Amino acid sequence: NAGVMQNPRHLVRRRGQEARLRCSPMKGHSHVYWYRQLPEEGLKFMVYLQKENIIDESGMPKERFSAEFPKEGPSILRIQQVVRGDSAAYFCASSRFSQGATNEKLFFGSGTQLSVL
Amino acid sequence: QKEVEQNSGPLSVPEGAIASLNCTYSDRGSQSFFWYRQYSGKSPELIMSIYSNGDKEDGRFTAQLNKASQYVSLLIRDSQPSDSATYLCAVKENTGGFKTIFGAGTRLFVKA
Numbered sequence: 132n133a134g135v136m137q138n139p140r141h142l143v144r145r146r147g148q149e150a151r152l153r154c155s156p157m158k159g160h161s162h163v164y165w166y167r168q169l170p171e172e173g174l175k176f177m178v179y180l181q182k183e184n185i186i187d188e189s190g191m192p193k194e195r196f197s198a199e200f201p202k203e204g205p206s207i208l209r210i211q212q213v214v215r216g217d218s219a220a221y222f223c224a225s226s227r228f229s230q231g232a233t234n235e236k237l238f239f240g241s242g243t244q245l246s247v248l
Numbered sequence: 249q250k251e252v253e254q255n256s257g258p259l260s261v262p263e264g265a266i267a268s269l270n271c272t273y274s275d276r277g278s279q280s281f282f283w284y285r286q287y288s289g290k291s292p293e294l295i296m297s298i299y300s301n302g303d304k305e306d307g308r309f310t311a312q313l314n315k316a317s318q319y320v321s322l323l324i325r326d327s328q329p330s331d332s333a334t335y336l337c338a339v340k341e342n343t344g345g346f347k348t349i350f351g352a353g354t355r356l357f358v359k360a
Contacts, residue, residue, distance in 0.1 A: 164347070164348070166350070172352055172353075173252075173254075173336060173351050173352035173353050174292065174350040176348070176349060176350075179347055187347055189347075222291055236282065237282075237294070237338075237348055238294075239291040239293070240291060241291050242291050
């Protein structure tokens with residue numbers, strides 16, 4: 132009964148390096164959402180993906196950030212040329228159906244804590 | 249810009265008391281509302297959802313919704329030290345990608 136799986140749990144990068152965060156949704160779920168959380172702040176929506184499609188990327192910075200959810204394998208959030216301000220907890224959530232369904236809920240992974248030195 | 253507003257707290261209540269957490273939202277068309285609990289260093293965990301005006305009870309938790317006032321609240325009865333956490337109010341948009349927007353959270357401390 133695996134939940135939403137994220138890895139790595141902790142990721143340390145130096146400025147200018149690339150960070151790759153992975154998320155495998157719950158079994159049977161085909162909708163993935165990425166959120167970022169800074170210390171003492173709430174979750175900020177970044178991007179919503181279905182298999183092979185980006186549905187809503189309105190919360191994702193236009194530069195350096197990209198996300199994908201291929202037909203096979205986990206969803207990937209990629210941050211190129213990381214800067215100190217990218218340090219945060221990145222949470223992935225999944226749902227079985229589209230969020231357009233009124234009572235569809237999100238299930239969260241354990242998150243990846245990104246630290247940029 | 250659609251927003252979800254919460255008092256950041258901290259809210260401190262004695263053990264056994266009722267904790268009252270409040271939330272307002274800006275998207276008048278929203279139909280789905282959630283409360284998540286997040287312990288320090290952990291991921292958010294769904295504790296309540298509510299879709300209709302009025303009260304919804306689940307054990308020691310009661311969610312209250314007033315769409316006319318764009319107001320959601322969570323009551324925790326017989327508060328326990330283990331309830332000490334950050335409580336996140338979340339509202340699902342009713343248009344576009346229907347994404348879920350979170351408030352900044354209210355920190356609750358239950359004193360033994």
